[in-house]
Amino acid sequence: MFKSSSTADAVVASAFSDADELASALREALAVAAERALTELGQQGGFANSELYQIPLPSAIEKLRQPLAVVNQDYRLDAFQATMNQAAEAGVAAAPGIVKDTINNLTLEDLNTLWQGEEDAITRFLEKQSRDSLSERMLPLISQATDSTGATRSYKEMQSALPSTGSGFFSKIQSFTGIAASDFDLDQYVNNQALDGLFAAMAAEEKAIREDPLARSTDLLKKLFGQ
DSSP states (O other): OOOOSOHHHHHHHHTSSSHHHHHHHHHHHHHHHHHHHHHHHHSTTTTTTOTTTOOOOOHHHHTTHHHHHHTTOTHHHHHHHHHHHHHHHHHGGGHHHHHHHHHHHOOHHHHHTTTTSOTTHHHHHHHHHHHHHHHHHHHHHHHHHHHHTTHHHHHHHHHHHSOSOSSOHHHHHHHHHSOOGGGOOHHHHHHHHHHHHHHHHHHHHHHHHHHOGGGOOSHHHHHHHOO
16 A cells, blocks of 8 residues: 655655554544644634734724724724634634544545655645534534624624714725625634634644654654654
8 A cells, every 4th residue: 555666655664564553653643733733722812812823803804993993992803803713712622523533534545645745735635624524513613602702792892883974884894895794704704714723733733743853742653754
């Protein structure tokens, strides 16, 4: 199964007793990268306090800063962003089970195409295989979290805080940005951003495991990528 013309590939393959052991090492690389990313982002402040993964305001909403500033209400944008990030942290709590199932279901053929791939090849393959399932599982939790963390309330408060001219908040979004109300779905936006952050964090962890001996925390990882 693990045939290669590369001398480097042959050296790594020879370190394993059989294809199953090599597959176990590859699954472990995925599992370790996923666990580290999930731990980082699923904790309090995982998104909100991260320079890399903090979820930004949608551009359509950010453009409302000026009209909100007219009535000294632009601070609501920062409150809204904070609650969106808290909702993302809650949503990521749904990810571990799906990620684990996807890793366990990878075939030897799947793994054979990944073990000497690009620095994030394993993560991107996992994303392709599991993103839809993760999105479906996370969205209801995101929806609950946008309510419980106050993101929905903050969103509505921005509506009422805007100057009263015109025909409401969404008409102002359309007026300032050219985007209609139906183009913005709060829960879906947070869900998509949370998934982007999760897979980006996993890719960073995979890259570290491939390149940094100190990041190879298990014997199998050391055998797969070197000491």
